[in-house]
Amino acid sequence: MIPFSPPRIDDKVIAEVTAALKSGWITTGPRTKQFEKNITEYCGCITTVAVNSWTMGVQVLLNWWGIGEGDEVILPAYTYCASANVIVHSGAKPIMVDIAGKDFNIDVEAVKAAITPRTKAIIAVDISGFLADYDALNTLVREEAMINQFTPNNELQEKLGRILVISDAAHSFGATLNGKRAGSLTDISSFSFHAVKNLTTAEGGALCFNLPENFDHDEIYKEFCVKILHGQSKDALAKTQKGAWKYDVNEPGFKCNMTDLQAAIGLIELERYQENLDRRKQIFDAYTFAFEQEDWAIIPPYKTDTKESSYHLYLLRVDGATEQQRDEIIREIAEMDVAVNVHFQPLPLLTAYAKRGYRIENYPEAYAKYANEISLPVYYDLSDDNLKTVIETVKIAVAKVLS
Ligand SMILES: *Cc1c(COP(=O)(O)O)cnc(C)c1O
DSSP, rough: BOOOOOOOOOOOHHHHHHHHHTTTTOOOHHHHHHHHHHHHHHHHOOOEEEEEEEHHHHHHHHHHTTOOTTOEEEEESSSSHHHHHHHHHHHHHEEEBBBBBSSSSOOOOHHHHOOOTTEEEEEEOOGGGGGOOHHHHOOOOOOOHHHHHHHOSSSSHOOOOOEEEEEEEETOOOOOOOTETTTTSEEEEEEOOOOTTSOOOOSOHHHEOOOOSSSSSHHHHHHHHTBBTTSSSSSSHHHHHHTTOOOOOOSSOOOBBOOHHHHHHHHHHTTTHHHHHHHHHHHHHHHHHHHHSTTEEOOOOOSSSSOOOOOOEEEEEEEOOHHHHHHHHHHHHHTBBBBBBOOOOOOSSSSSHHHHTTOOOHHHHHHHHHHHEEOOOOTTTTOOHHHHHHHHHHHHHHHHHHH
């Protein structure tokens, strides 16, 4: 079986994790701090806080920003459930909008139409590693009419004076817009380092901050380090100082810090990230070269004048295929021992969100793109032989089902 996206675990990763284990310090410590610094430098953001997942990073973020009952957060219907689950847990209402254009990203016109005085944040998602239209989104929240109807309900929101723009950058580590990397393109970005993502720490994530100049990012960093550790005034490392056992808790926090074992993997992954991106790009180009000659294939965009993808997922679409035919094609591919996937089922198709009243009929673009989409294997260790096999397998399966 050709797997879909196995992590790259080799002797280098094993050696660094082993070194962390042997150092005797396995929770948040020097490797996590180094990893945060390296991410800040790579992404070009102001500061970075490493956490144990994308999900908990954004959960803490929404809590910090004071988002809760009565508030609205806008997001696309076409995303992973995590993007919406965190909003539900914050107490706010997820306002889902459709996607538009040739890519799989949020429709900025639909965002504009969905904004109300209750809107506190927008979570745009960089589906497949191709960045959302941040030029348009960043401009939109700064429009006079948008600023005028913005209703802050705490000091932080007042200080910003407009809707907060959050990137769900779970897919887009290393992607660029106008030459600037993901993590530096909106107020705050959240990365995921889950095992299937481009850059992994087994499980993990990072918040990258890029707020306007009137925010003190050193203070924000300190505040988050406390918030992700129960609100404890001293972390485990600080408590190892002689006699420094005593701490206080000013407010109940969360528990979602990254460990040095995770950071050890991340340090190696980041050090050689460019070769990962280069290989992924080769795979994307090979898929495009092979499929663009097929009249049934809709090729995903991944490089334009302003944007370059992080090459996370290759979202091939089969023109004319119904949802049932797409599922059949995937069964045929699986029969030939190739693992493919679908990214994503629009959230209204999931019971949890259907039960909350979201209707797929209101998201025709999301449904249309989902219905005939197949995600193909992309990862550093995918060999040229296996790449050829994937291409042949997909062609055979499509021909069989659509003939
Ligand atoms: C993976 C993913 C997440 C969640 O990441 P975790 O680190 O598993 O919490 C969020 N959004 C998108 C789009 C994802 O693909």
